[in-house]
Amino acid sequence: MFFSWANQILQGVLVGGLYAMFAMGLSLSVGIMRFVNIAHGDLIVLVSFLILSLTQAFGLDPILAVLITLPLAFLGGYLLQRYLLQRVIGEGVLPIILVTFGLSIIIQNGLLGTYGADTRKVAGGGIETATLMLGKGINVGVLPLAIFVTAMVMVAGLDLLLYRTRMGARIRAVSDDVSSANLVGLPSAHIYAIAMGIVGVTVAISAGFMSVWTNFDPTSGPSRLITAFEAVVLGGLGSLWGTLIGGIVLGVAQTLGAQFDAAWQVLAGHIVFLIIFMLRPQGLFPRN
Amino acid sequence: MPKAPFNAWLVPAGRLLLLLGLCFLIAGPWVCSIPQLQLLTQFLSLLVIAIMWNLLAGYADIVSVGQHAFVGIGAYAFFGFAVFAGFSPYLALLAGGATALVFAVPVMLIIFRLRAAYLAVGSWVVAETLMLGAGKLTAFGGGSGVSMPVSVVRSLGVQPALRYSHIYWLALAVAAVALATTWLLMRSRIGLGLTAMRDNEEGAGSVGVNLIRSRILCFLWTAPFLGLAGGIITLQKLRVAPPASFSITDWTVYVIFIVVIGGIGSFEGPIIGTVVFFLIRQYLAEIGVWHFIILGMLSIGVIMVEPRGLWGILRRVVPGDLIPVSHRPPARPLAGSDSAPSGTHLKEPHSTPAG
Amino acid sequence: MAGRPAVAPTGNGTLLAVEKLSVFYGQFRALFGVDLEVRAGEIVSIIGANGAGKSSLLKAIVGQVGRTEGRILLEGADLTALPTAEIVGGGVALVPEGRRLFPSLTVEENLHIGWEVGRQGEIGFDEVYRYFPILKERRRQKTRELSGGQQQMVAVGRALLANPRLLLCDEISLGLAPVVINELYEIIPAIRDRGIGIVVVEQDITRSLAVADRFYCLLEGRVNLTGRPQDTTREIVAQHYFGV
Ligand SMILES: Nc1ncnc2c1ncn2[C@@H]1O[C@H](COP(=O)(O)OP(=O)(O)OP(=O)(O)O)[C@@H](O)[C@H]1O
Numbered sequence: 001m002f003f004s005w006a007n008q009i010l011q012g013v014l015v016g017g018l019y020a021m022f023a024m025g026l027s028l029s030v031g032i033m034r035f036v037n038i039a040h041g042d043l044i045v046l047v048s049f050l051i052l053s054l055t056q057a058f059g060l061d062p063i064l065a066v067l068i069t070l071p072l073a074f075l076g077g078y079l080l081q082r083y084l085l086q087r088v089i090g091e092g093v094l095p096i097i098l099v100t101f102g103l104s105i106i107i108q109n110g111l112l113g114t115y116g117a118d119t120r121k122v123a124g125g126g127i128e129t130a131t132l133m134l135g136k137g138i139n140v141g142v143l144p145l146a147i148f149v150t151a152m153v154m155v156a157g158l159d160l161l162l163y164r165t166r167m168g169a170r171i172r173a174v175s176d177d178v179s180s181a182n183l184v185g186l187p188s189a190h191i192y193a194i195a196m197g198i199v200g201v202t203v204a205i206s207a208g209f210m211s212v213w214t215n216f217d218p219t220s221g222p223s224r225l226i227t228a229f230e231a232v233v234l235g236g237l238g239s240l241w242g243t244l245i246g247g248i249v250l251g252v253a254q255t256l257g258a259q260f261d262a263a264w265q266v267l268a269g270h271i272v273f274l275i276i277f278m279l280r281p282q283g284l285f286p287r288n
Numbered sequence: 289m290p291k292a293p294f295n296a297w298l299v300p301a302g303r304l305l306l307l308l309g310l311c312f313l314i315a316g317p318w319v320c321s322i323p324q325l326q327l328l329t330q331f332l333s334l335l336v337i338a339i340m341w342n343l344l345a346g347y348a349d350i351v352s353v354g355q356h357a358f359v360g361i362g363a364y365a366f367f368g369f370a371v372f373a374g375f376s377p378y379l380a381l382l383a384g385g386a387t388a389l390v391f392a393v394p395v396m397l398i399i400f401r402l403r404a405a406y407l408a409v410g411s412w413v414v415a416e417t418l419m420l421g422a423g424k425l426t427a428f429g430g431g432s433g434v435s436m437p438v439s440v441v442r443s444l445g446v447q448p449a450l451r452y453s454h455i456y457w458l459a460l461a462v463a464a465v466a467l468a469t470t471w472l473l474m475r476s477r478i479g480l481g482l483t484a485m486r487d488n489e490e491g492a493g494s495v496g497v498n499l500i501r502s503r504i505l506c507f508l509w510t511a512p513f514l515g516l517a518g519g520i521i522t523l524q525k526l527r528v529a530p531p532a533s534f535s536i537t538d539w540t541v542y543v544i545f546i547v548v549i550g551g552i553g554s555f556e557g558p559i560i561g562t563v564v565f566f567l568i569r570q571y572l573a574e575i576g577v578w579h580f581i582i583l584g585m586l587s588i589g590v591i592m593v594e595p596r597g598l599w600g601i602l603r604r605v606v607p608g609d610l611i612p613v614s615h616r617p618p619a620r621p622l623a624g625s626d627s628a629p630s631g632t633h634l635k636e637p638h639s640t641p642a643g
Numbered sequence: 644m645a646g647r648p649a650v651a652p653t654g655n656g657t658l659l660a661v662e663k664l665s666v667f668y669g670q671f672r673a674l675f676g677v678d679l680e681v682r683a684g685e686i687v688s689i690i691g692a693n694g695a696g697k698s699s700l701l702k703a704i705v706g707q708v709g710r711t712e713g714r715i716l717l718e719g720a721d722l723t724a725l726p727t728a729e730i731v732g733g734g735v736a737l738v739p740e741g742r743r744l745f746p747s748l749t750v751e752e753n754l755h756i757g758w759e760v761g762r763q764g765e766i767g768f769d770e771v772y773r774y775f776p777i778l779k780e781r782r783r784q785k786t787r788e789l790s791g792g793q794q795q796m797v798a799v800g801r802a803l804l805a806n807p808r809l810l811l812c813d814e815i816s817l818g819l820a821p822v823v824i825n826e827l828y829e830i831i832p833a834i835r836d837r838g839i840g841i842v843v844v845e846q847d848i849t850r851s852l853a854v855a856d857r858f859y860c861l862l863e864g865r866v867n868l869t870g871r872p873q874d875t876t877r878e879i880v881a882q883h884y885f886g887v
């Protein structure tokens with residue numbers, strides 16, 4: 001009995017790694033650019049379909065396909081910020097919400113038109129089913145474990161990037177005060193665009209794992225966005241390690257909810273989110 | 289004394305057009321076929337939702353992406369009161385609106401803790417939770433929903449023609465009350481305060497407390513009307529189901545497109561947007577997903593080029609508001625004031641008072 | 644830097660030439676055809692009452708106001724249409740009004756930003772720490788935790804690290820104790836002696852004229868008096884300052 005619960009919680013933690021991955025890019029854009037990109041989940045799904053096409057049309061290995069999408073996603077993020085979002089940034093919250101909202105609808109329907117409404121999955125060549133037996137009824141999927149480890153590495157990497165590199169300092173400077181940055185000659189539009197390019201890379205990595213581990217279809221984006229948003233808010237806006245914890249909390253809540261009744265999985269996540277949010281609106285690890 | 293501008297006639301002409309539209313709506317049951325009447329009923333429901341979203345996003349700075357929750361709550365509550373409690377449909381409709389209001393209080397307590405940029409997704413989370421919750425109600429058919437019993441349907445009229453004109457009158461009444469009272473709200477001290485706040489960032493701090501009260505009022509204001517719209521929609525569809533009654537596409541996505549394209553932050557905008565939406569839907573619906581893509585691009589384009597939408601473009605030639613919200617006299621066009629290249633973002637006042 | 648500071652790199656030694664500069668904020672006009680000249684190794688003071696247009700002038704030089712008319716030349720090269728990053732990279736650094744540091748960045752990181760956006764040159768971190776020893780002690784501290792005077796030192800240091808040929812200082816004395824102001828103002832002639840052209844904006848006429856080689860007085864967006872401090876009297880300056 002105990003080990004069965006422990007196993008469930010462990011599975012939940014690992015699922016949380018994927019949620020944290022979804023959330024990391026959102027956490028960056030919230031923390032740095034101070035907006036919520038409503039199309040965030042749709043971008044993840046868009047890249048998943050790209051990976052699907054690369055593996056199916058050219059018979060590429062999924063890992064290779066993901067590697068190919070990384071620079072594309074960086075470029076895509078850069079261009080999106082530089083030539084679309086930057087034009088409405090700093091004019092209040094309304095325009096940026098509406099633009100990313102429109103983008104979300106365009107991506108969803110573009111994918112529907114291109115790929116149809118079917119549910120898809122990228123074949124991972126056996127890694128999906130590989131498990132490590134830890135004894136006593138506790139076993140760990142190799143893929144979830146890889147995802148969780150990657151999520152930790154990503155948080156650590158982003159932390160280093162932001163706090164130990166010159167580009168990181170520039171990004172934080174622009175995030176501190178855009179107009180000061182402009183006054184002293186920091187090209188804030190370019191720096192924001194680079195930050196969004198980095199967000200794009202996190203999107204591509206999470207899309208890579210998601211496309212192998214879970215089913216997706218053109219309208220999966222909003223639920224990814226909502227999960228990501230919940231993880232970001234739970235963790236404390238803009239805190240990367242907090243986001244990881246937020247993702248884990250959601251993952252555990254969902255797996256335990258599914259224990260009671262499979263149909264309660266998603267709802268349990270939302271309810272736990274709302275309860276914690278009411279008790280601690282600033283999140284678990286607010287950035288000072 | 290300044291001479292009346294050459295285009296002054298456009299204001300009365302526009303008002304005449306609105307009046308003609310109103311006459312047409314009143315004459316609807318006599319001049320329209322049943323399918324046309326159903327279309328008009330949809331039009332009125334969507335118009336109410338659009339007016340409400342505009343009140344929130346365009347005036348009260350509450351950019352919600354979860355208002356479909358209240359439509360869904362209204363739909364379910366209406367169904368519950370009419371079918372299980374045996375209320376008359378009229379009473380059930382009102383009770384549905386009231387239920388939406390009751391739900392609005394805790395929803396508000398949750399989402400108002402989020403700052404503006406995050407409130408959008410926060411409201412979406414709440415709506416999603418409520419929709420999933422509605423799917424757990426076994427009496428309402430769980431996730432797949434349930435149809436209205438014939439007896440309830442017949443209480444509105446045995447013949448379809450009579451029934452549909454009843455539903456239509458209800459929709460028209462709800463829309464009329466919603467528009468008229470919301471217009472009065474915008475002309476009240478509260479509405480004027482919100483408008484002043486939106487148009488002019490300075491002095492925003494001094495009215496902080498009032499601002500919060502006004503935002504609360506606006507949020508609570510919209511809920512019963514959305515609930516009423518949900519009830520009417522249920523009367524038309526004769527069933528409730530979580531994804532349909534809480535449809536984000538129908539009651540939020542379309543509504544945002546309508547308001548953005550018509551013109552956010554004006555009273556005329558949502559009206560124009562709803563009319564345009566129904567006109568182009570007749571043609572665009574046939575091209576499937578592409579009509580969403582076109583609507584999406586159109587609304588992004590509008591935000592980039594003329595954030596005040598179609599009405600903002602028209603307003604460059606039309607010298608005054610058709611439905612004046614502020615007590616200010618219609619603006620005299622200052623030289624170049626409406627075409628200032630740097631100035632077309634949302635915070636700019638719509639009508640430029642002299643000075 | 645090859646030549647001696649006092650020797651002008653171009654023809655008549657003009658480093659900065661502002662010609663008929665007007666600045667617009669929407670419908671509002673803040674400057675009306677202002678002419679200004681700064682030579683290398685010269686301290687030029689700009690005085691004027693609140694709202695005279697002093698900050699607008701400096702911001703226009705670094706390309707940070709919406710719409711301008713007229714020309715801004717740095718050693719003959721037209722800066723008018725360039726983005727700020729290129730202007731700063733070309734050797735113009737602004738110490739903005741109100742310091743405008745990046746509060747969550749450390750002293751060192753703030754200084755580093757200046758160094759990165761600027762030009763290659765001889766002024767390095769050691770140089771700045773020599774001018775402001777306290778900053779070396781505090782270099783790992785976030786600038787939001789510093790006193791106002793220390794913050795102003797970071798702002799000046801950040802601009803210096805850009806190795807400017809032209810340094811623009813907007814009210815660096817604002818809100819500081821006299822001792823701190825003295826400390827800052829002692830450094831300005833030392834910077835000038837490196838051959839850097841300096842524009843000092845101050846509301847405090849006495850302080851400003853004491854340090855300046857030449858001055859301009861602005862009134863409601865126009866230059867109404869210019870010359871050398873020693874060639875004029877306090878009364879004349881005061882009359883022009885207040886426009887009486
Ligand atoms: N961003 C802006 N938008 C509109 N008007 C502005 C803006 N910045 C400055 N102004 C106006 O331009 C005029 C000049 O302002 P500026 O800041 O250049 O004056 P200043 O001489 O630096 O004043 P102070 O001594 O108070 O700093 C003022 O009337 C001011 O109100």
Ligand SMILES: [Mg+2]
Nearest residue numbers: 697698699740
């Ligand atoms: Mg100033």
